[in-house]
Amino acid sequence: MRVSELVARSGIPLPTVKYYLREGLLMPGESTGATQARYGEEHVRRLGLVKALASAGLPIPRIREVLRLIDHPGDSMFEALGQAIGQLPPYFDPVEPAADEEPFPRARAAIEKLGQVYDPRHTAVRQLDRALEALEEAGVRMTDENLEAYGKHIRGIAEIEIGQMPTGSTADAIRYAVLGTVIYEPVIAAMRRLAHQDIAQKRLQDSEEQDKP
Structure with missing residues (x-):
């Protein structure tokens, strides 16, 4: 063409x-x-992928790195996937902890409580730690009950997504993972808010019905 x-x-x-x-x-x-x-x-x-990444807020250097990993993923699919997902926002300035200091204590505690693998090299570990820190600063605590519920349902979503990931080609796997993260995270956030609306509306209606004489 x-x-x-x-x-x-x-x-x-x-x-x-x-x-x-x-x-x-x-x-x-x-x-x-x-x-x-x-x-x-x-x-x-390729243009569809670049358009999606640019729309998600990735700067040109990070888009270029994702494309490099797709074109030249190396020998380890797992490592290449981690590096590609690491190019996605949100971004944080690197902070070097003291030698005797746990770099991500909140994230580590949460991940280990869920029985998942803790790897401080993964960008999402830093993201989780900062998010939990923000909760604390706002005076909100992540309870064990909430953590268990979130972990259970989010893992269910992840199992479906990983189960559908193509494994015959590292390039296709990276493209699937990056696009899936960029495109589906806004969908998940919107569906969560709509579920809040639906549940709140039904509970309020039930409460009003009970209050009627």
């Missing part, structure tokens, strides 16, 4: 497509002349 069709298929303006080509986020097409090139389905897929 010509670049005009690539623009139409991807929904990305031509100047942006050219910018992605210059930045190396989109691989060059097959040259068919001095100023023309032919593009294929892989270019459409």
Whole structure:
């Protein structure tokens, strides 16, 4: 397909497509002349991925790193997946703890209470620790009951997602994991709020019915 069709298929303006080509986020097409090139389905897929990552707030260097891991994942799928997910927001400035200090005490306690693997190298460990710290600063405590409930249901979601992850290709697995995280986390957050609304409305209605003479 010509670049005009690539623009139409991807929904990305031509100047942006050219910018992605210059930045190396989109691989060059097959040259068919001095100023023309032919593009294929892989270019459409790559633009879709870049568009999703850019919409999620990833800066160009982090998008480039995700694409590098997809194109050159190395020998370990597990390590490549962790590195790719580590490029997704939120981002934190690195803080070096003292030699005798536990770097993420809140996260470690929560993860170990759930019986999960604690690996301080994973970006989500820092994210969890900061989130739990923010709860404390707001005067809210993560109770064991809440932690157990969240852990149980979130693990159920994760099991479904990991079960559907393609394993025949590391590149496909990384693409699936990154896109799944970027696209589905807003869906999960919205569904949680809608569940709050539904449950609250029904409980209030039941309460009003009981209060009627």
